[in-house]
Amino acid sequence: MNLGSHLIQRLLRLPPPITRDLVVERDLDVPMRDGAVLLADRWAPKSGGDGLPTALLRIPYGRAGMAAGPMVRPLAERGFQVLIQSTRGTFGSGGTFDPFRHEREDGLDTLEWVTKQPWFGESMVLFGMSYLGFVQWAVADRLPPQVKAMIVSVSESALSLEFLRKDGFSLEVPFDWGVMVAGQERRWAIPRQLLGAKRVQRALYTLPLSQADVAAMGCRSDYIQDVLAHDADAPHWELLDHRHRVADVTVPVSSVGGWYDIFLPGQLRDHQALRAAGRESRLTVGPWAHVSRGVGVTATAEALDFGLAHARSEQPPERAPVRLFVMGEETWRDFPSWPPPGYAPQRLHLHPAGALAADAAGESAPDGYRYDPADPTPAVGGVRLATGIKAGRVDNTGLEARPDVLTYTTATLDTDVEVIGEVSAEIWFRSSLPCADVFVRLCDVDEKDRSTNVCDGLISLTEADRTACATVRLWPTAYRFRRGHRIRVQVSSGAFPRYNRNPGTGEPRATATTLRAADQEVFHDPEHPSAMILPVRQPID
Template identity: 40%
Template sequence: MIIDDLRDRLLGAVADRLIGLGESRTTRVVIDRDLKVPMPDGATLVTDHYRPVEVSRGPVVLIRTPYDKSNLLGRAYGLALARRGLQAVVQDVRGTFGSDGEFEPFHHETDDGLATLAWIREQDWCDGRVGTAGLSYVGYTQWAIGPYAEPRLSAMALGITAADFRPTFYPGRSVGWQLLLDWSSGIGIQDSGTRLEKLGLKRRVAAAMTTLPASRGTRASIGQDIGFLHEILDHAEPDDQFWDFLDHGRDLAALDTPVSMLAGWYDIFLTEQLRDFTELQRAGAEVRLTVGPWWHGDRPSVGPIFRDQVDWLAGQLLGDRAILARRPVRIYLQQAGRWLDFDSWPVPAEPRDYHLDADGSLITEIPATEAIRAFNYDPADPTPVDGGAPLGIPGGQVDNRTVERRDDVLTYQTATLADDLDVIGDASATIFVRTEHSDADVFVRVCDVGPNGRSLNVIEGIRRLRAADEPIDDIGTRKVEIELWPTAYRFRAGHRIRVQVSGGGFPNYIRNHQTGESISDAVRTAAGRTQILHGPEHLSRIVLPIFR
């Protein structure tokens, strides 16, 4: 047991100032480092316990991380919570850093988390009340125990995460390739890699994106196979039930735990996190939501995440209800530069159809005649995508004009908008296609085109077609329903709305080889023609929620 040293006191003070946490309740924190928490199978997980020096017994916040409890983020969590009167337990999950066992991502978090929770409640410094905090995978470790804890957790603070990770692994029945190769490579060297290896990781991962077969991706990026990547690729078929255990949102109505969520409009977990919020809200749970203009890991999001979580936990566990006095939903309206508060999500909005016309226009009227446009998609030169929702590299909005000039991308756009148009809520696309191969992807991206011609991406979605996706007629027409990201965005007067339709968005989404072979093992590629149908009998369109 030690009283925090000068380094910790300085870190706590600097973090408070940079993050904007406000006045601390104490500047002295007692830290017990490297406690050995026993698991039922005999493994021990190393754990740090932070306690305000004035507190001998009280509520505790549990943070379980695969990224090193002793790194800057782990220590900042422990110190920030303790300086505000809360105890914190920060633990390295199984197989990471000092904890026993093998790190098998996601597989042990429920059993180990519940065992750790039981251990905490047995300690004389815990009064029985336990909350949780963290973001991304550290949010998953919360969901892995929240629905199963008895007694229930006293509060959960969930940053950029979701109760079910499967849709993030497999967006639109494709594979989130950039996300998964980046993360698999990172966890592969986080314990053992040299400083030089870690500094060059992003460059090597980017170079490895084109590796074939995809199952060799981490061998190309870090020189070793990572089992997690093989699990993802080997279980990518829609009817594969291997990852069913990841779904901790099957009965959110019974959660009975106050929850705060923070998300980003370009975050990899956005769609699922909003679903979690909506289901909890419908069940009458005490839940609040904040969505900002961030991508996953965006530095401007760090302060809001910390403030949201520390304030929520202090309000719930220490009775400081004044901190909680805000409406349940707070969202940032992009391009309007302001935050909006609501009582629920989704907000009241009118769905509006924008039809794709064969002349390249995007119109609210139904096109007068049937017509076809087509592009040729070649997996050997996959249609690229930039920005959006990647992991570990900058995301969000980028200029799409270079991609839109490619001959494997079709574009459609509105006339110049006479007035500002606010789009808030869920969006979708319906595209009628005929593809040369039964296996093909349809990728849709909606952009904001300014008077200077710059085309900035706003929302997108993908749908992978397989042989099992039957045509709706005898000439191979298939109706493709695509879920687009939710958003809150102002298309300003003088701008245009543009829609891209293509055969992929590489490397954010793994390329479709169009051969029907396994995603994991495919090497051969087959170029093919995709036709887009337009007209009164084939209403290819996007649907946007218009907020007034």
């Protein structure tokens, strides 16, 4: 066991622990109001564990192994006792696993149970990433006084609803996650997942998509069927939306996110809601994707710094409310707020011949390309969560060589240009079909002509055969474009399978069977001034 302790210490870049001698009480029964019994394990130092601050983690992925061990052990060795509970219907806990739907009632019942245990002291913190962060938001407005802080990483209060937008259905994440949890309790689940990754990716091409779950794993998934059948604003998902609870949180919150994380926009929204309500909230965003090691390193450090201090009724070491890793500059910087002050929106206009400049274009013919959903424009790097798929910053050379991707590039920059905040684009667009997507990506082109993605976004249009302005909300970012580099904007009509390919027919996504190619036009004349809108500190000449 001590070998595991040393490995985790090194992996998470932690100082030596107070103790490596732990005791684990397994399969504690935690009763719920409806009679279901959820199982939990309690980790504590072998001596002196009773009465220590409790860190509570509620997890659907099991209480042991690679998912849980690196989260639990470091805390139990450094000042906490830790209770890790399997959520309803997973890994021995009673009831049926219906993702996201029972976490409020089960979470409140668990909090009440913990505070009544003989080993409980006077304080508790909530901790966890992704789903483990969502379960915190589900109870955040009804926390008992013993809860002193929340440490929420790569998560948000309306988990998964961003993926299910009617105007931008993100297929890959909910589908891959649904397949993963469906098979996670089978023997050799992780090797099976690795070996089956290509089959899952191929299944995303299935038509109709309602058959894709069977193609991926040989059986139906109620969750995947629900994802395909219901948009984000459908009543079906009301129990997943805890955004209205955020402003009522009374405990300090530390949020850890990543510039290429799947939940970043919602996480920033939650932080802003807390600050607007006058709550104590601090934010850390690094150059990470959802499963990057840096997330775990930073989240654990926050639990042991921010969380443990509040649990002991102390103040954590003072730091700025917002700490951001500025990519391009490759350094951490502190700011008073998100978005930070001093960054004004500046438009970079699309021009003919692939140019991009601050001034608007003159009279010019539109640029065109053909989008064929039978050979969809691929997703390359960026915001991804799929086994064996590289996320984050990658070389876009191959993508930009495709005939269905337009690029617009500035002249070489004379000075550094710093972009920090919310990014958007206004693309004047027309398709030969009523239904089409507009995908926009911001890139950094270095001295060697290597194009690296910074952030991106997509919107689906339903009257695309009429010339109109498509407003695309890209992922927020913090990026410094270096002198000697160039800024590039890509425009295309997809990023498959991150986003579902638009069949061009208007058929429902679950049942669509026909694929129609479309001829797309992007305008950049005085009446149709397509532009990328960047929050810039240094003006662009």
